[in-house]
Amino acid sequence: MGRLTPDFRGDVAIVTGGASGIGLAIVRALARAGARVHAFDLGQPPDLELDAHAAVPHFHTVDVRDTAQVDAAVQAVLAEEDGVDLLVSNAGINRDHALWKLSDEDWAAVIDVNLTAAHRLLRALAPSMRERQRGRVVLMASINGLRGKFGQANYGASKGGLLALTRTAARELGPRGITVNAVAPGMTQTPMFEALSDEVRTRAVEETALGHIAEPSQIADAVLYLLSEQASHITGTTLVVDGGQTA
Secondary structure, X not given: OOOOOXXXXXXXXXXXXXXXXXXXXXXXXXXXXXXXXXXEEOOOOOOOOOOOOXXXXXXXXXXXXXXXXXXXXXXXXXXXXXXXXXXXXXXXXXXXXXXXXXXXXXXXXXXHHHHHHHHHHHHHHHHHHHHHOOEEEEEEOOHHHOXXXXXXXXXXXXXXXXXXHHHHHHHHHHHHOEEEEEEEEOOEOOHHHHOOOHHHHHHHHHHOXXXXXXXXXXXXXXXXXXXXXHHOOOOOOEEEEOOOOOO
């Protein structure tokens, strides 16, 4: 089968949650495609595993729950680069409980990291992108923002909110040539998946039509497509990448 080879040479990207899991796969893929990548996370990746020709990403210690840290980090990147072309808001957490056992703290923490942080990033970058009249944005949602999932009232609400934010931001930023889309992964082979019980992991595999869950690199492929020129006329939409879990 044919394979698209994205070329992001000359582009500058910010990826949140870039030190592990899907975020790290996106950082690697963008770096291999030539982008200058700035990753925001609380920690550093254990091993980048980059190709010899890939641009080396810059990792910034940023707590996306803190508006001052987000604003300062964005301004530091803008001061270093000519501008930011690509934004992937990927940082996310879960705090799963049945809704009648869900504390205010666990509700607020998930909404803040998964949803409100995306707004912080968009708000910080929108003026520069609008002035330059260019930009590609991808927000990392989830199939559990499209369906009900026991124990994930807070997570589902945060990811469903991202879908609404995607559509609104696409309307508001589109007149300046900026696209905003979402990717909704199904279960993916990440540290979050490994922490689940054997029963939950088995059930997730059984849900798929393909008989296996995604690798992080497969989610990264979908993100890079939406960031690329091949997707220049796609905005306000959600690309589901779940191996048929919701089919």
